[in-house]
Amino acid sequence: MDIDIKLDSELDNIFEVRNLHYSFLGRYPALCDVSFDVKRGERVVVLGANGSGKSSLMNLLDGLVFPQKGEIRFMGREISEQNLKDENFNRFFRNKVGFVFQNSDVQLFSSTVWDEIAFGPLHLELPHDEVKARVEDISGLLGIKKLWERAPYQLSGGEKKKVAIASTVVVNPDVLLLDEPTNGLDPRSQAELVDFLQELYQAGKTIIISTHDLNIAKMISDRAIVLNESHTVEAEGATRDILENTELLLKANLIHEHIHCHDGEIHRHPHGHVGEHDHEHGRGHAHKHSHKH
Amino acid sequence: MSFHWLKTDHSLPPAPQSNGAPNKKGYLEKTLREITSFFVNGIFxxxxxxxxxxxxxxxxxxxxxxxxxxxxxxxxxxxxxxxxxxxxxxxxxxxxxxxxxxxxxxxxxxxxxxxxxxxxxxxxxxxxxxxxxxxxxxxxxxxxxxxxxxxxxxxxxxxxxxxxxxxxxxxxxxxxxxxxxxxxxxKWPHILKSLSVFRVPQFFTFILGMTYRYIHLLLRLIEDVHLARRSRTIGKEKASSGRKWIISQIRFVMKKSLSTGEQVYSAMVSRGFMYELKTADNxxxxxxxxxxxxxxxxxxxxxxxxxxx
Known part of the structure; x- marks a missing residue:
């Protein structure tokens, strides 16, 4: 679909976030002076403990709420209430940016799964035949064709998440925002989601994920932005480096000191949502723990 | 902080024998069950x-x-x-x-x-x-x-x-x-969509569909909250405290439905909804x-x- 929007499509930065301040009801701060860029085709993870402002940031990036101070630019144009009232820009932005909500129940508002997946493309004014073809394709890809006639309340958590992802990806957005996508998913559904996100990344999509699950962060991102409990950016860098910085992760409350006992001896070491860790114990003997979450 | 009370021995005396009387369900529980089953099985x-x-x-x-x-x-x-x-x-x-x-x-x-x-x-x-x-x-x-x-x-x-x-x-x-x-x-969604045959506005049928869908969600929430409370209620409860609890729950569900409504609207906006609703059928x-x-x-x-x- 050609939409006549004058944007700087040559810009390398998809999102530019500058000195963002956002608070609930003007009183409870959610984000304070947050700045970062997201480049085209990047896989970025926003890491932070519960209440650090990750979900608010995702809502702001999707133009669902607006900052009290600072600005967010999408391909050079500011995401503001005024700009999103412009029907042309709104359609353009909604076409380019897809958002998978943390709570699938609020995202799945239609009466059947088919209607849910078709909602986005219909509202972005794709021809009906194209809508039907896309619903068919994405459902086949995610294995949810059998759910078409089902109502959202009849689905399991994993199925709901798949439908939510299908209903977002079906409009073929360039940027995909996912808020805590692995929350409440069983290990197999998590693995399927990771595989699907890898495929989308290889197809050139920009992916921004908010999570506190460090294991997932390691698998699906190259760059990490860490929000601390003061709602500011604590650190930004390569995911691998961030995840190796124990002090930083402790400070951001992403891992905690785990105290346990081996051979009658008490040990303490950092512990979080990571696959496994090595650590040395006293008296020169070392061993490895495996933690599966 | 001392947690000595949490660590004390909890060996309980043997469970008292049942007096054989059937376990009566409270009117609240019965009402919730009936409303849920009415929506799930009653009409459709x-x-x-x-x-x-x-x-x-x-x-x-x-x-x-x-x-x-x-x-x-x-x-x-x-x-x-x-x-x-x-x-x-x-x-x-x-x-x-x-x-x-x-x-x-x-x-x-x-x-x-x-x-x-x-x-x-x-x-x-x-x-x-x-x-x-x-x-x-x-x-x-x-x-x-x-x-x-x-x-x-x-x-x-x-x-x-x-x-x-x-x-x-x-x-x-x-x-x-x-x-x-x-x-x-x-199926209920199909009935709603078919009402367009009689020129019923799509917006009206869509809202009806959403109402039906979220009544389910809120009923499940109420049922969960009620069961959570029951699991922590020991002994017989006074009718007045039950009534007070119901009043507080009405307020809670009202708040919850308002916040859910806001989030649902955001989810619709996020996928391109502006002011006009568009639907299709197969x-x-x-x-x-x-x-x-x-x-x-x-x-x-x-x-x-x-x-x-």
Whole structure:
């Protein structure tokens, strides 16, 4: 679909976030002076403990709420209430940016799964035949064709998440925002989601994920932005480096000191949502723990 | 902070023997269960919509259209024999649609016509519909005037009164049967979408669909909260504290529904919703739908003509 929007499509930065301040009801701060860029085709993870402002940031990036101070630019144009009232820009932005909500129940508002997946493309004014073809394709890809006639309340958590992802990806957005996508998913559904996100990344999509699950962060991102409990950016860098910085992760409350006992001896070491860790114990003997979450 | 109380020995005495009395469920629990089951199974039956029957095979639009004109025709029939024929036809349709006849009759006759029967009952008496007496009920000393109402000396069931009451009850029973047939053989979302046949605005049907969907969600939430509270309630509870809790829950659900509403709106906006709602369907009209619609229109026209002759 050609939409006549004058944007700087040559810009390398998809999102530019500058000195963002956002608070609930003007009183409870959610984000304070947050700045970062997201480049085209990047896989970025926003890491932070519960209440650090990750979900608010995702809502702001999707133009669902607006900052009290600072600005967010999408391909050079500011995401503001005024700009999103412009029907042309709104359609353009909604076409380019897809958002998978943390709570699938609020995202799945239609009466059947088919209607849910078709909602986005219909509202972005794709021809009906194209809508039907896309619903068919994405459902086949995610294995949810059998759910078409089902109502959202009849689905399991994993199925709901798949439908939510299908209903977002079906409009073929360039940027995909996912808020805590692995929350409440069983290990197999998590693995399927990771595989699907890898495929989308290889197809050139920009992916921004908010999570506190460090294991997932390691698998699906190259760059990490860490929000601390003061709602500011604590650190930004390569995911691998961030995840190796124990002090930083402790400070951001992403891992905690785990105290346990081996051979009658008490040990303490950092512990979080990571696959496994090595650590040395006293008296020169070392061993490895495996933690599966 | 000391947690010594958490670490104390909790070896309990043996569980007391049950006194054999059945465990009574509270009215709140019963009400919640009933409301949930009403929404899940009461009106729409997923089980019967999935059966490979005659009405299930029709396009929902054809079904809504034809059953709709049948309902209109039924309200116009005055001839009791045509009404009885129409009612028998609904039973035949139920049979062809693989709906158990007993289940179908109970669903139709249990409530609505029962109430309409109570309304129609006075009409059988010569107090309201004068006519040829069939059975004399009471003989008074003389005629009594009650305002505009004249009570005759002999109160009796009249032939004309019985006929008009029967026509009324049969109209209601047949109309309800047709609606029950529609809801038992068509999925709720399909019924809503098919209402566009009657030019019902899409926005209206979409809101209805969403209401139905979120009533489910909120009911489940209320049930969970109630069970969570029950699991922590020890001993018998005072009725007043139960009432207080219900009031607090009404406020909680209200708040929850408002915040859910806001989030749902955000989710809609995020996928391109601005002010206008757009929907599509993947219904396919088949030759059988045309044939059935033509049959329905013809039968309705013929029976209406016969009714007026």
């Amino acid at each position: 039956s997923e089980e019967t919509t999935a059966k490979a029957g005659f009405l299930q095979a029709l396009d929902p639009r054809a079904k809504v259209f034809t059953l709709g004109i049948f309902v209109i025709a039924v309200t116009l029939y005055k001839n009791i024999y045509i009404l009885l024929g129409a009612y028998a036809f609904t039973i035949l349709l139920a049979h062809l649609s693989k709906i158990g006849i007993g289940f179908f009759l109970i669903r139709v006759w249990l409530f609505i016509p029962l109430f309409s029967g109570i309304i129609a009952l006075p009409a059988v008496l010569n107090i309201f519909v004068p006519g040829d007496p069939l059975v004399d009920l009471v003989t008074l000393e003389k005629e009594i005037m009650l305002g505009p109402l004249k009570i005759p000396q002999t109160v009796s069931v009249t032939k004309q009164g019985l006929l008009s009451a029967s026509v009324f009850v049969m109209r209601v029973a047949t109309s309800v049967s047709l609606v029950v047939l529609l809801t038992l053989t068509t 219904f396919k009209i088949k030759p059988i739908d045309y044939a059935w619609s033509a049959f329905a229109v013809t039968v309705t026209a013929v029976t209406l003509v016969l009714n007026w002759i």
